[in-house]
Amino acid sequence: MDLKLLLTVSDYFNTSYGWADFAIAAIISGLLLVYIYVHVKRWIPRLIYTLGVITLLGASLLGLRATSMILVVVLVLTGALMVITNAGEFRGAFSNQLKGQSSIRPSFLPKRARVKKIYDKDELYHEVAVAVEHLSKTKTGAIITFEKTTPLNDVIKNGTLVNAPVSSEIIETIFYVGTRLHDGAIVIRDDTILAASVYYTATTKPLNGKFGSRHRAAIGISEITDSITVVVSEETGRISIAAAGELETVGLDNFLRVFREHMEE
Numbered sequence: 001m002d003l004k005l006l007l008t009v010s011d012y013f014n015t016s017y018g019w020a021d022f023a024i025a026a027i028i029s030g031l032l033l034v035y036i037y038v039h040v041k042r043w044i045p046r047l048i049y050t051l052g053v054i055t056l057l058g059a060s061l062l063g064l065r066a067t068s069m070i071l072v073v074v075l076v077l078t079g080a081l082m083v084i085t086n087a088g089e090f091r092g093a094f095s096n097q098l099k100g101q102s103s104i105r106p107s108f109l110p111k112r113a114r115v116k117k118i119y120d121k122d123e124l125y126h127e128v129a130v131a132v133e134h135l136s137k138t139k140t141g142a143i144i145t146f147e148k149t150t151p152l153n154d155v156i157k158n159g160t161l162v163n164a165p166v167s168s169e170i171i172e173t174i175f176y177v178g179t180r181l182h183d184g185a186i187v188i189r190d191d192t193i194l195a196a197s198v199y200y201t202a203t204t205k206p207l208n209g210k211f212g213s214r215h216r217a218a219i220g221i222s223e224i225t226d227s228i229t230v231v232v233s234e235e236t237g238r239i240s241i242a243a244a245g246e247l248e249t250v251g252l253d254n255f256l257r258v259f260r261e262h263m264e265e
Contacts, residue, residue: 185218219245
């Protein structure tokens with residue numbers, strides 16, 4: 001940067017509007033960056049926005065008022081477009097809160113520790129064990145995922161929201177062959193079935209033995225989250241539990257004990 005340019009910048013900031021322009025640009029840039037990094041998960045839009053903000057601050061610093069104004073308009077309009085695009089998620093979240101319902105935290109909000117719900121765990125384990133026993137004896141295929149500390153909000157987006165209490169009857173009904181939701185997994189948070197007909201990305205690692213798509217999907221979700229997934233084979237009725245990228249075959253006689261151990265680890 002030569003002396004002439006330095007003097008130009010110095011003259012610009014010796015005026016009240018020079019500092020005002022830069023302050024406004026800095027505030028807008030900060031708000032936009034916070035918004036983008038909270039609401040947008042892909043790195044390419046983040047990078048583009050970051051470069052745009054840097055350009056805006058640079059133009060403001062150099063006293064390029066017209067360029068700054070154009071950049072502000074472009075960045076603000078883009079941000080507004082994203083708000084409009086996500087308006088449905090905003091309305092759903094606020095609506096659930098007004099109704100006093102436990103809502104699924106939208107993915108565009110920052111991650112935070114989830115308040116643990118108080119419920120009867122023994123009753124939950126019992127209902128699951130009853131359902132799994134019936135599914136196994138009737139050789140009804142099923143995949144049941146239990147959320148632990150890793151939120152599964154993004155995972156359930158491809159499924160159908162249910163928000164029903166966990167009961168053996170509901171679980172068995174969902175997986176009954178012929179119902180619209182029997183394919184895919186159900187996702188359970190605490191004592192609530194959040195969604196059904198949810199599909200996971202299957203694991204790519206080689207497996208010893210004969211395993212179907214449900215088993216591979218169960219391992220796949222356990223590789224990227226700390227969830228516990230129970231799988232019932234529709235061919236043999238065999239029961240398996242996927243956790244931490246591993247699949248364990250469990251007998252009916254000790255399912256409840258093993259399942260409880262995984263859930264309370």
